[in-house]
Amino acid sequence: MERGSHWERVAGLPLRVESYELTGHDRDYGSFTRPSTVIHLRGAGEEGIGEDVVYDVLDQIAHRDGGPVHDFGGVSTLGEFSALVGELDLFPVAAPGMEASRHYRRWAFESAALDLALRQAGLPFHEAVGRDPQPLEFVCSTRLTTFDEEGGSSTEAIRKRLERYPGLEFKLDPENDWTPELIAEIAEIATVDSLDLKGFYKGTPVDVETDPELYRQVAEAFPGAYLEDPDVNDETRPLLEPIADRVTWDAPLHSLADITSLEWTPKAINSKPSRFGSLQELFAVYEHCAANGIAIYGGGQGEVEVGRGQIQYLASLFHAGTPNDTAPSGYNDPAVPPGLPTSPMAPVPSATGFRWG
Structure with missing residues (x-):
């Protein structure tokens, strides 16, 4: 494939975002807590999700406390959504503790949008x-x-x-x-x-x-x-x-x-x-x-x-x-639970969307 062709395959996917929600999913590992926020984009009866992996706890708390402050109602394709997210300040309360966190949060929004666009189109990611x-x-x-x-x-x-x-x-x-x-x-x-x-x-x-x-x-x-x-x-x-x-x-x-x-x-x-x-x-x-x-x-x-x-x-x-x-x-997990998949792990793509397992 020519460079850019994978993006071109998905950038034109129709996308309708009517609302979104942020939910906390921090995990305690005993010696430390891994903060995590899931972004839920909703539209046309479907939901797309992505995970914000910013490491700074205060950055995560500020994001959740601020709530859904961005308006994505004007976008009509995944490509338009990506362009808009690239222009937005995703840390409107205060600059992030690490500059790289801006990429992490953008990824959370874009992966949620990809999931939503694919679900609205009835397609799995690999097919797209x-x-x-x-x-x-x-x-x-x-x-x-x-x-x-x-x-x-x-x-x-x-x-x-x-x-x-x-x-x-x-x-x-x-x-x-x-x-x-x-x-x-x-x-x-x-x-x-x-x-x-x-x-x-x-x-x-x-x-x-x-x-x-x-x-x-x-x-x-x-x-x-x-x-x-x-x-x-x-x-x-x-x-x-x-x-x-x-x-x-x-x-x-x-x-x-x-x-x-x-x-x-x-x-x-x-x-x-x-x-x-x-x-x-x-x-x-x-x-x-x-x-x-x-x-x-x-x-x-x-x-x-x-x-x-x-x-x-x-x-x-x-x-x-x-x-x-x-x-x-x-x-x-320090407890090393039983029953985890072993390598190589069999493919478990979702029937539609950008999800695994």
């Missing part, structure tokens, strides 16, 4: 874009510490999940307390497909101090794993340049231009749909990567509602066979 859902391979992303834990990193989180789901594979966040012994233990018990080095996080609960020796140790211990978001500086560059094919990017990517301007042309990227904000930009990324031999593996934002299924739906259509960090949200 002309692709067939494939069995979805996924990995479990987990930290080896919790935010309120003083005991440091251990393999407990891995072992608990493997006890329940022996074939599970992982994406891990190396931390500064990882010792050679811990790294060896992880390598012995688990398959690790990607390592998130958190090189672009500053002033957050998940910050990791750049440690060239840690980079070297994990790169050698997990030779088949992607090395995501390293901090490339004078100390780490000599280590990373020879293995640049393994270096992937996530946090700095908010547009196609961010990908094309990377110093090293990537062999793979982590695509979080909400980071790109708009459907049009996301489809442009998919098409650029397909045309240039860049693999994509999906990433999540800790979605707890419809947003998780929507990124699984996208992954099943555009990059089903890669180590997608799109595991069902139950894998994030």
Whole structure:
């Protein structure tokens, strides 16, 4: 397909929005609470839903308290809705805590509008874009510490999940307390497909101090794993340049231009749909990567509602066979509940709309 053709397939879908509602769906994980707001767009007897994954609790509360302040009654197509949302201030009370949150909220509105337009048309998403859902391979992303834990990193989180789901594979966040012994233990018990080095996080609960020796140790211990978001500086560059094919990017990517301007042309990227904000930009990324031999593996934002299924739906259509960090949200539950789908997950698209499962 030519670039832009996926967007062109859906942009002209008729869309009628008569009202909308915001509902809170925060989830308590014990050591932290993940805030979440679902956007319900309604029109012509149908409802479309999308999930706002903004991380700042105060931003989420302000959104809910403000209520449905925007008027979408003048749009008649999905493309018109997207253009309008791109012009609106979706944080009318106060600027967001993170600028990236503007993309996250835009994604929530656009995914809800896509769902509504498809339901009004009686179409499932995959039919609208002309692709067939494939069995979805996924990995479990987990930290080896919790935010309120003083005991440091251990393999407990891995072992608990493997006890329940022996074939599970992982994406891990190396931390500064990882010792050679811990790294060896992880390598012995688990398959690790990607390592998130958190090189672009500053002033957050998940910050990791750049440690060239840690980079070297994990790169050698997990030779088949992607090395995501390293901090490339004078100390780490000599280590990373020879293995640049393994270096992937996530946090700095908010547009196609961010990908094309990377110093090293990537062999793979982590695509979080909400980071790109708009459907049009996301489809442009998919098409650029397909045309240039860049693999994509999906990433999540800790979605707890419809947003998780929507990124699984996208992954099943555009990059089903890669180590997608799109595991069902139950894998994030410290209790590790039984009965979760295992990888590869059979396609479960909704009969109409943009929903999964």
